Amino acid sequence: MCFKNLPIEFDAQGVASLKGGVADPYAYQPREIKRDKLEELMARNGHIKDVSISPVTRVAGALSFHAVADLQEKKFLEANSVATIFRGYEVILKGRDPRDAIYISSRACGVCGGVHSTAACEAIEMAFGISPPPLGTVLRNLALALDFLYDHPLHLFLLAGPDYSQVVVQATNPAMWEKAQVTDAPNAEVHQFKTIGDIMKGLNPLSGKLYLDGLKMTRVPREAYSVLFGKYPHPQTVVPGGMSSTVTITDFNETYTRLQKMMDWTKRMILLWDDLTEFFYEYNPEYKKVGARDANMIDLGMWDDEYSYDASYARCNEWGEARWATPGVVMNGELVTTKLQQINLGLEEFVEHSYYEDWTQNGNIRFQTDPAGSPLSPNHPWNKETMPKPSKESWKDRYTWDTAPRWDRQVVEAGCYARIWTTAAARKMPKNQFMESTGHSLKFHMPKTMLPEMDFEWKIPKIWNAFERNRARAYCMGYNLMIGYTMVLKAFDLLRQGEDKVSTKFEVPKGERIGVGFWGAGRGYLSHHLVLDKGAIVNYQIVTPSTFNASPRDPFGNPGPYEEAVLNTPILEDFDKPSDFTxxxxxxxxRSFDPCMPCTTHIYGGEKEIIREVNTCACDAEG
Amino acid sequence: MGEIPEKHVGEAGSHKQHISSTASLPDQVGNVGRRTMEELVEDICASQGKTQLSLGPLEKVYVFWLAGMSCDGCTVSVSGATEPALEDLLTGSIPGVPLVILHHYVLQLEAGDHYMRTLELAEQGKLDGPYVITYEGSIPDENLTVGGEPFAGEGSLPLFAPSEERRRVSTAEWIKRLAPGAAATIAIGTCATWGGIPAAYGNVTGSMSVMDWLGKDYRSALGLPVINIPGCAPVGDNFTDAVQAILLFLQGLGPLPEMDELGRPVWQFGETVHRKCGRAGYYEEGTFATEYGDKECLVEVGCWGPVVQCNITEKGAISHMGGCMNAGGPCIGCTMPGFPDKFAPFYKAPPGSTVSSNASRLMGSIIRPLRRISQRERNREIRWHDTVPSGWAMEQGDTSITHKILEFFYERMQFLGSNRPGRDLPEEKYPTGYRSLPKQVYGENYQVLPEERAEKAAKNNK
Known part of the structure; x- marks a missing residue:
């Protein structure tokens, strides 16, 4: 029984139905945000600081953050995550030929290059009733492994990295910098940075070796990606029913060489992030609370098994569990489900604190059940009709263009760490020579390169915080790399068998069809929900990892993951007077969540016209 | 490498020489290094000592990268650029090219008001160098959000004020504020250059391009209209290449970078992508892919390459590698003003191809067999007559009479008006001079395989 809050129960065969005797099963009473006490405190106390960071830099896209800090108690009293852009991608998709969805939705986000096109592709395949030949699936998997091999280093060394650099540590915790310079790095022999101070110097923007090498290494997987899929971002070879890549031995060899190049560097970097993390914990155990949350996470899995994946909703539990990353929901550190249908049923989106109107009020609920006959919430993406309502920012009311997706009405976070966590816990990974899911860890073996062969083990951590997110991301580099390597070997094997077909023929169906792409981005969970009719898209909904992570409070009063993480963060930096607080x-x-705002806030599905007001102009821009 | 001089770190007020000194400002929220990226870059350069040689009037140029309705794909592309590499531009490591101080939300050390303050200083003309604005993403019509939060906002004003006194500022407003004083305004990516996907049919945000927003009469401080570098995402190298070309021109070193009537660099976008496509040869011979994954010309599975101005098949996507059609992806016209609607639905053959590809099919049906005949002969060494001594060869000695006749005339035409290699004409002036020695030594039939020669010798001996 995976649901605690939703009115769904399962019989002995696992068939879902609504709990009997409940009049309006999905109804809820939204809780108001109370701020009176806080406002009073702010008026009274000089050490309560209103902190507004607009924009938050070194994240992808437009994010602002508002917080109230108690500089005496060294903690945060309020936190608001604010998405400041809205583009309306889904209305652009509405009424279009479904073939357009792949390349248009790809442009929802250019940070992970091909995740949206692939998710759209899987949604279309479900709706069209087609699936790729084995080599098509293997190529798709390879693309998404290469994608993250660029994406994770970008975050670790260019976005998050500078926060752990000499420049920042010396400015915000001078004593720690002193200590770092005399602390030997335990894995120095492998990564070649003698002290923690050397690592911190390496992370200095634009001059540190780790920063510059990190930037250069992000190009290596992108080169292989471009050879196989045309370009990065927005690959040009994603087609319904497979890929359109013309593969040659040269393409695979060039990819192989680049994976080998990444292998050596990845071995070093995993151990380097281990050293940095342990140093912060030892220097001050309070750092274990930075960005801390209960381990509640969600992932849809990815990297399909080439023989199991058939794109059907009926069999998605089976092909989902056969994936190289296992789908799953983790609640308080425990895996509660690995079934895609259950994950899908638990999904709801709320807009009480976002600049949208609630679509459930107008009574037009499209689907009462999913294609398998299980009950579906009016707040589920297949039923979503979001109507934008540009309003004034108010911490008590609406304050972001992001919505609040929840699972079983609980706050879950998404990330590559969620993917490695569910995979490690589920013990469902296909048998192979390099990786093993043990139930409490993910082990992977990396072959000899310049460095000798090495074994790594990412253990499911007892605590969950900013450092563990970054550490898991570093381990994910190794995990993704071995997925990529496995896929090249699989592709070779298929070619040896003469299986060189990469696509399937398709026709656009005319009837009403429904589809969902369950997939993953560099930052985790990604779903595209699609409804077709008469050969055109009638509804298209995208839920991305940062839609979860950057979400505002939900109607049940729970803050979103960024907000909760900040509320749990102690203030550990040194400052003499409040104005020196950074x-x-x-x-x-x-930043430990690797925020990615472009795809967070594309969401729009409504028909409502916005009335243009020409008399007043708040933006000055036309003046 | 990597170490920043310590004297600069953590000492409030130690940056008197910088106009944007931030450590002494009344509030430090977001200024996590207690200096901005601009100050950090100056510190890095200062740690390398003073430069003596000057190769032009410009020492540094600020580049403000603003984003509206964007996916960050242009940023990601440019981070992959290597011709020149982004990090070389940003550290002043290219001789003759001024130091490029990039002010970019994805890379900046500082956040919040300290980040926005540099933009305000630029608007007020308080920077110690010229600035360029680069805009990524389309510009929404913020008249639609009157009374609410903008569709695309960046930062809030006034800086360092309590949150209730602030208003979020749209990127549309920032560009109006900064464009008049900018040395140049560069629109990067198809959203900024032409409107792109946010401005496609169904556009709810009133999105448009930078040119549309600033108008026909816009001129930068240097008198330039908007420079457009399209692509979704653009080739990252096209951006750094154009920036370097413009800077070298301004330094009095490089030639004039020419722009076309839509503000695109001519040397990048003057040709159709088909002209340099690796598959254009298949088109010429009239052979077309019918399934995805096929190696032939992609026109009939939805490629618009013959009418699209782009250089990706020549330049590659990154490090001269990849490129859509090179990998098997049909061109959907992502560099063009008509993208996406004038190229939709994707994966469908462009209507114009019915005429042109059938014409080339007809033409190809004649050209192809002729080429295969002459190709076959080009696959033969001059000393192979009837035998091909390859263990791999499927057939040997398969030269037909027709082939021999054709090749005879072919060879005549090949050397018409010129000499065959190994000539003995014209008459040699110096008897031992140009004579082809092997012929002298081995006689007429020296260009034969050892086996053949042995056979001939045996015959002669008899």
């Missing part, structure tokens, strides 16, 4: 601990907490 907020570095809070920024470390936010």
């Amino acid at each position: 907020g570095v601990d809070m920024l470390r907490a936010i």
Whole structure:
């Protein structure tokens, strides 16, 4: 029984139905945000500081953050995550030929290059009733492994990295910098940075070796990606029913060489992030609370098994569990489900604190059940009709263009760490020579390169915080790399068998069809929900990892993951007077999620016209 | 490498020489290094000592990267650029090219008001160098959000004020504020250059391009209209290449970078992508892919390359590698003003191809067999007559009479008006001079395989 809050129960065969005797099963009473006490406190106390960071830099896209800090108690009293852009991608998709969805939705986000096109592709395949030939699936998996091999280093060394650099540590915790310079790095022999101070110097923007090498290494997987899929971002070879890549031995060899190049560097970097993390914990155990949250996470899995994946909703539990990353929901550190249908049923989106109107009020609920006959919430993406309502920012009311997606009405976070966590816990990974899911860890073996062969083990951590997110991201580099390597070997094997077909023929169906792409981005969970009719898109909904992570409070009063992480963060930086406070601990907490705003706030599905007001102009821009 | 001089770190007020000194400002929220990226870059350069040689009037240029309705794909592309590499531009490591101080939300050390303050200083003309604005993403019509939060906002004003006194500022407003004083305004990516996907049919935000927003009469401080570098995402190198070309021109070193009537660099966008496509040869021979994954020309599975101005098949996507059609992806016209609607639905053959590809099919049906005949002969060494001594060869000695006749005339035409290699014409002036020695030594039939020669010798001996 995976649901605690939703009115769904399962019989002995696992068939879902609504709990009997409940009149309006999905109804809820939204809780108001109370701020009176806080406002009173702010008026009274000089050490309560209103902190507004607009924009939060070193994240992808437009994010602002508002917080109230108690500089005496060294903690945060309020936190608001604010998405400041809205583009309306789904209305652009509405009424279009479904074939357009792949390349248009791809442009929802250019940070992970091909995740949206692939998710759209899987949604279309479900709706069209087609699936790729084995080599098509293997190529798709390879693309998404290469994608993250660029994406994770970008975050670790260019976005989050500078927060742990000499420049920042010396400015915000001078004593720690002193200590770091005389602390030997335990894995120096492998990564070649003698002290923790050397690592911190390496992370200095634009001059540190780790920063510059990190930037250069992000190009290596992108080169292989471009050879196989045309370009990065927005690959040009994603087609319904497979890929359109013309593969040659040269393409695979060039990819192989680049994976080998990444292998050596990845071995070093995993151990380097281990050393940095342990140093912060030892220097001050309070750092374990930076960005801390209960381990509640969600992932849809990815990297399909080439023989199991058939794109059907009926069999998605089976092909989902056969994936190289297992789908799952983790609640308080425990895996509660690995079934895609259950994960899908638990999904709801709320807009009480976002600049949208609630679509459930107009009574037009499209689907009462999913294609398998299980009950579906009016707040589920297949039923979503979001109507934008540009309003004034108010911490008590609406304050973001992001919505609040929840699972079983609980706050879950998404990330590559969620993916490695569910995979490690589920013990469902296909048998192979390099990786093993043990139930409490993910082990992977990396072959000899310049460095000898090495074994790594990412253990499911007892605590969950900013440092563990970054550490898991470093381990994910190794995990993704071995997925990529496995896929090249699989592709070779298929070619040896003469299986060189990469696509399937398709026709656009005319009837009403429904589809969902369950997939993953560099930052975790990604779903595209699609409804077709008469050969055109009638509804298209995207839920991304940062839609979860950057979400505002929900109607049940729970803050979103960034907000909760900041509320749990102690203020550990040194400052003499309140005006010297920089907020570095809070920024470390936010950045550890690897925020990606472009795809967070594309959402729009409504028909409502916005009335243009020409008399007043608040933006001055036309003046 | 990597160490920043310590004297600069953590000492409030130690940056008197910088106009944007931030450590002494009344509030430090977001200024996690107690200096901005601009100050950090100056410190890095200062740690390398003073430069003596000056190769032009410009020492540094600020580049403000603003984003509206964007996906960050242009940023990601440019981070992959290597011709020149982004990090070389940003550290002043290219001789003759001024130091590029990039002010970018994805890379900046500082956040919040300290980040926005540099933009305000630029608007007020208080920077110690010229600035360029680069805009990524389309510009929404913020008249639609009157009374609410903008569709695309960046930062809030006034800086360092309590949150209730602030208002979020749209990127549309920032560009109006900064464009008049900018040395140049560069629109990067198809959203900024032409409107792109946010401005496609169904556009709810009133999105448009930078040119549309600033108008026909816009001129930068240097008198330039908007420079457009399209692509979704653009080739990252096209951006750094154009920036370097413009800077070298301004330094009095490089040639004039020419722009076309839509503000695109001519040397990048003057040709159709088909002209340099690796598959254009298949088109010429009239052979077309019918399934995705096929190696032939992609026109009939939805490629618009013959009418699209782009250089990706020549330049590659990154490090001269990849490129849509090179990998098997049909061109959907992502560099063009008509993208996406004038290229939709994707994966469908462009209507114009019915005429042109059938014409080339007809033409190809004649050209192809002729080429295969002459190709076959080009696959033969001059000393292979009837035998091909390859263990891999499927057939040997398969030269037909027709082939021999054709090749005879072919060879005549090949050397018409010129000499065959190994000539003995014209008459040699110096008897031992140019004579082809092997012929002298081995006689007429020296260009034969050892086996053949042995056979001939045996015959002669008999």
